[in-house]
Amino acid sequence: MNMFRFFLLITPVLFVLSCDQDTSFEANDISPVPGPVNGLFAEQKPGETGIDIVNSLEITSELNYVNYAYIFNGGGVAMLDFDQDGLMDLYFVSTQKENKLYRNAGNWKFEDVTSTAGVAASGGLKSGVNVVDVNADGYPDIYLARTGLQKGEGAQPARSNELFINQQDGTFKEAAAQYGLDSDRATNHANFFDYDGDGDLDCYLLNIPTDFASVNKIRAQQTPNGIQRITTPVHAYQSDQLLRNDGTHFTDVTMTAGIYNYGYGLSSLVHDFNSDGRQDIYISNDYIDADKLYINQGNGTFTDQSQNYFRHTSLNSMGSDLADLNGDDLPDLVTVDMLADDMVRLKSLENGMRPDRYNTLTRLGYGHQMMRNQMQINNGNGFSEVGQLAGIAASDWSWGPLLVDFDNDGNTDVFISNGYRYDVTDMDFIAFTSDSLVASGLLKKADVEAYNSYLSHIPTAPQSNHMYRNLGDLKFENTTENWGLGGNNYSSSAIYGDLDNDGDADLVVATLDAPPLVYRNQAVEKGVGGSWFQISAVGSEENPGGYGLKATVVAGNRRFTRELQPVRGFLGSVDPVLQFGLGAVGQIDRIELNWADGKTQVIEDIAVNQRLTVNYQDAGNAKLQGAAAGAKLFSFPQDQRGLKFVHRENTFDDFDRQALIPRMLSREGPALVTGDLNGDGLDDVFLGGAAGTESSVFLQQANGTLKEAANQLPKADNRYEDVNALLLDFDGDGDNDLYVTSGGSAFPNGSDRYQDRLYRNDGGKLVRAALPTMPTSTGAVVALDYDADGDLDIIxxxxxxxxxxxxxxxxxxxxxxxxxxxxxTERVVPEFANIGMVTSIAVGNIEGDDRPEIVIGGEWMPITIFTAGDNGYVRSSSSPAGSAGNWQSLLITDLDGDGQNEIVAGNEGTNSRYKPSPERKVRLYADDFDGNGMVDPILTVSDKDGRMVPMTTKAQFLKQLPGMKKKFVRTKDYAKASVKEIFTAEQLAEASTFELETVTSSVFRKSDDRWAATALPSVVQVSAVRAIRAADFNGDGQTDLLLVGNDYSLNVETGRMDGGNGVLLLNDGEGGWTTPPNRDHGLWASLDARRLAPISFADGRTGWIVANNNGPAGLFLEE
Known part of the structure; x- marks a missing residue:
């Protein structure tokens, strides 16, 4: 969340990936039982259920939004069977007033038993709630987190956390102090798990600082290694706590465990992230402090390794949940943020994605953070973020994600609760109203009327919750309205569980200023979705609830895994009964149980549509089969056979010159080409450097190693930015010469530093040869004998x-x-001279004649084919229609062996904010709109009314066009304006216009003189595809594809595309692909990959070199 007067910032987690890490993912075929379900949920009204608690707030002079920004975060809700009658009861936290315990009387009737039970917990400020059997008597207890201002900051009542011990007679007794759980820090929530492996449940407390004036203050200090951020708190009370369960009392081990930290944590998740048998913990932090992933070291300590596992995270991370979303039997992570799904709101509210601040934070180690919901797909030992591809990135001010199969179709769905009482990030309120009110002295009065008056000036906009149905293959559909979950409110905590014991997950959502939302799931009642299965756990003597149990249901080649960790979403505790939707499964082959202490159990041949109780006492050391691993096709030699090359970009920020460009054009390298350079018959390697750095030539030795050769190119040529390279024998002397393109954008247009270079191979020495004057920033280059005269020409x-x-x-x-x-050019192929911003060129026979065609792809360009005619090359009328994209790479090859070549085209991918469609146009207008001599590129998207509106924020827009400040004094006016209201009709008519039609990487096949596109699998669409190569990688006689990419050069509002790991597509010979995960096949291209080239070694091995921008090159050997 965010608060007024303080701007949101980004603090992600850099993903530092070593090449032998297990970080791939495969989007398995998990197609659901067909057909959406209308009215899947039926809302149960308060008058029907008896659940009538209303969490309304009383603003006081001592406690208000001005001095405590989390006051409107809401209270938690928990599900528990406190009276052990087999029905789940509900406990609601009221932020300031009495909490409520409702006993489930059956048939959707609930009885308020708060007074009798003694769990009202009146007074003070309360937040999250946990259900846990602290005294291990088999009855669930209630642990309540209290928060509020620091002692001495006002007349705040006691904020010590409370523990209500179940007395087994319908009553509870408060005993937090007795157990050492009465922490008086400002606690948002707790999590109970066995971190030390002794069998009992320890406690992690998610505490926060209460100095909200410093939430976005960069905390850094000068060290011998430069300026570094400070991660420790100013005062001990600001830190989270780890409390070790010593049997009858909890001992604070925060300092010795390495948990001493600073951050505004809003949720936590427990999971064994590195599969070492020990429980780790993920912390979602609000504001600029990065999320944390504490990896359990097994010796009582933890280390934060978030930047080793996550390449970027949410900026204002709120709630979070873990579950398998793509059917690969690995739990994936969803964190939520505040990005609006409406263009007007998106541009009206502060989003924190300011380039200068973002760059400062990343430089100081806060990591890469994007203000949007994140779906992190688990690759085995690291994650790739795919929220935009999945369509769940924007759901407005979001709190609690819940991952469970609501319609029992076999795929895990995503529910997100949304809404905040006031739009405190409204830019007009921040810039005008708030400042005026403060200047008026209103808040100096420090009375209730003053604070209420202040709040009355803040805009309010209740929001709808969001439900995303999982369609399989990382595709999600917003089914909020269709499933009966529409309506605007101020939701916060949400939980799921089977309240009527009918086999599906019901939904309960806490709200502000209104009774909770209670939804009855009708999946089983309506007979939709498919089979279901539930597991109820009876744990050990020390852990009766069985927390930490991992259960896998196996049916055929499908594996469905859930973990018994009730803390999910935001501030709440879900049903401890594990819920499995099984879709079309008719019989379960086996259930694999892995208890928290490592004991295992296998149960075979089980019927579906039942609840099964499993008992820890029956566990032993059963062998768990796990998911089958695929063939290892690549290996990563640790010595890299001597290939030691690191590309280092020169410092230049394209956005300082043109604030509104979508990406930097200065980061196109490095160049890479392989082939024999010294005439010994062995493949060598050329890798081009950025401006100011040397390029490198590696000569292969007789033993198959690579040795860098010194002074192969003139040192004076370091002034060029090498972005691509080509080997060809241009002089017909039988050896390979070298062509290098000079690109980037750091130099003035027309500079001689953009001159391409040609090097003649003179007995193994590369000597500069003449080229025509070419003062153009170039990139793509290929050779062909276009005029059939026996020598190679160059495009x-x-x-x-x-x-x-x-x-x-x-x-x-x-x-x-x-x-x-x-x-x-002008004589032979004049249309090519100004064809566009070319990124890739491929040459091959695709028309079936005896002359090669030229295929062109580029940014904001269609795939364009040039065919040979009598007087040169002409644009083909059969070029693929509707193909304008941000193409990055091209390959011509015969994929199906029919003698007709296909075009494989790498695009930006659908894990992008652009994602054009017939209903959603994406268009770029460009001209010098303000007459200052600089081109102004205005990126727009069509709104719900079909108007083209700018995608960028007002701040960025005015950075490019400062003369518009008077026209758009207020942010709301800009947010509502279309380009026709910003610019005149004459200006738009004179502007260059580009339209994006697709961002999907595809295969183009020709049929009946037309080219038709077929999208490559979703795993390819995760990121930009920068290079494509074809080979038979598994020896089955089919042509397979290897693709690499990513793009770290995108602007801050878009965020870098870093989810790619390299994709191996194995051709099944029937027009389809299998996509083995990287953890199986073994190749990792997880950095900012630009080029890919094969190399044959003297020992008969084939290698593949990946050239990364601003990073090390990598070599992988085929097995």
Whole structure:
């Protein structure tokens, strides 16, 4: 969450990935039982259920939003069978007033037994709730987190946490002090788990600082290693706590455990993230402090390794949950944030994604954080974030994600509770109303009327909760209205569980200023979705609830895994009965149980549609089969066979020159090409450096190792930015010469530092040869004998106009005349000269004649085919229609062995905020709108009324067009404006216009003189595809594909695309693909990959080199 006057910032987690880490994912085929369900949920009204608690707040001079920003976060809700009658009861936390315990009387009737039970917990400020059997007597107890201001900051009542011990007679006794659980820090929530492996449940307390004036203050200090961020608290009371269960009392071991920290934690999750048998804990932190992943070291200590597991995280991380979302039997993580799903709200509210602040935070180690919901897919030992691909990234001010199969179709769905009482991040309120009220002296009165008056000026906008039905293959559908969950409110904590014991997960949502939302799930009643199964656990003597149990239901080739960890979502505690939706499964082959202490159990041949009770006493050391692993096809030699190359980018920020460009054009390298450079018959390697750094040539030795050769290129050529390279014998002397494209955007347009270079191979020495003058930032380059005269000509694509995005650069066809090149573009292929911002060129026979075609792809460009004619090359009328994309790579190959080549095209991918469709246009307008000599690129999207509206924030817009400040004094006016209201009709008519039609990486096949696109699997769409190669990787005679990519150069509002690991697509010979996960096949391309090239070694092995921007190159050997 965020508060007024303080801007949101980003603090993600850098994912530092070593090449032997297990970090892949596979989106398995988990297609649901067909058909959505209308009215899956039926709301049970307070008059029917008797659940009538209303969490309303009383603003006081001592406690109000001004001095305690979390006052409107809401209270938790928990599900427990406190009286052991077989029906789940409900406990609701009221932030300031009496909590309520409702006994489930059956048939959706609930009885308020709060007074009798003695669990009202009146007074003070309360937040989260846990259900846990602290005294291990077999009856669930209630642990209540109390929060509020620091002692001495006002007349705040006692804030010590409370523990209500179940007396087994319908009453509870408060005993927190007796057990050492009466922490008086400001606690949001707790989590109980066995961190030390002694069998009992220890306690993690999620505490927060109460100095909300410093929430986004960068905390850093000068060290011998430079300026580094401070992670420890100013005062001990600000830190989370780890309390060790010593039997009858909990002991604070925070300091010795390495948990001493600072952050505004809003949720926590317990899971064994590194599969070492020990429980770890993930902390979702609000504001700028990064989320934490505490990995259990097994010696009583933890280390924060979040940046080793997550490449970026949510900025304002709130609630969180873990479950398998893609059917690969690994739990995936969802965290939620505050990104609005409406363009007006998105631009009206402060989003914290300011480039200068973001860059400062990442430089100081706060990590990469994006203000949007995150879906982190588990690769085995690390995660790839796919929230935008899945369609769950924006759900407004979100609190509690819950991951469970609500419709029992076999796929885990995602519910998100939403809403905040006041739009405290409304930019107009921050800039105008708030400042005016403060200046008026209103808040100096420090009375209730003053604070209420202040709140009355803040806009309010209740929001709908969101339900996303899992359609399989990482595709989710918003079924909120269809499933009966619509309606705006101020929701916070939410839980699920089977309140009527009918086999499906019901839903309970806590709200502010209204009774809770209680929804009866009708999946089983309506006979939709499929089979179901439930597991109720009877645990050990020390852990009667069985917390930490991992249960896997196995049916055929499907594995369904759930973990018994009731703390999920936000501030609540879900039903401890494990819920499995099984879809079309008719019989369970076996159940694999892995208890928290490592004991195991297997139960075989079980019927579906039942609740099974499992008992720890029956566990032993049964062998668990686990998921089958695929064949290892690549290995990573630790010595890299001598390939030691690290690409280092020169410092340049494209956004300082053009604030509104979608990506930096200065980070296109490195160049990579392999082939014999010294005439010994062995493949060598050329890797190009950024401007100011040397390029490298590695010569292969007779033993198959690579040795860097010194001084292969003139040192003066370090002034160029090498972005691509080509080996060709341009002079016909039988050896390979080298062509290097000079690109980037750091130099002025037209600079001679964009001149491409040609090096003649003179007995193994590379000597500069002449080229025509080419003052263009280039990139793509290929060779072909276009005029069939027996020598190789060269095609070069213009990549960009530095400082003039998206103006079209010059592209070239260079004709070879006895080793001398001339520019014949205008004569031979004039349409190519200004075809677009070219990123990739492929040459091959795709029309079935005896002349090769030229295929062009680029940014904001359609796939364009040039065919040979009598007088040169002409654009083909059969070029794929509707293909304007942000193409990054092209490959021509015959995938199905029919003699007709296909075009494989790598695009930006659908894990993007753009995602155009017939209903959602994405368009770029460009011109010098303000007459200052600089091109202004305005990226727009169509709103619900079909109007084209800017995608960027007002702050970024005005950075590019400061003359518009008077026109858009208020943010709301800008947020509502279309481009037709911002610019005149004449300005728009004169502007260059580009439209994006697809961002999907695809295969284009020709049929009946038309090219049709088939999308590559979802795992490919996770990130940009920068390079594609074809080979038979598994020896089955089929042409497979290897693709690498990512894109760290995108602007801050879009966020970097870093989820790719490299994708191996195995051709099944029937027009489809299998996608083995990286953890099986063994190749990892998890950095900012730009190029991919094969290399043959002297020992007969084949290797694949991945060249990464601003990082080390990697070598992988085929097995």
């Amino acid at each position: 070069v694509g213009g990549r960009s106009v530095p400082g003039g995005y998206p103006n079209i650069p010059r592209s070239y066809l260079l004709e070879n005349n006895n080793g001398e090149f001339s520019d014949v």
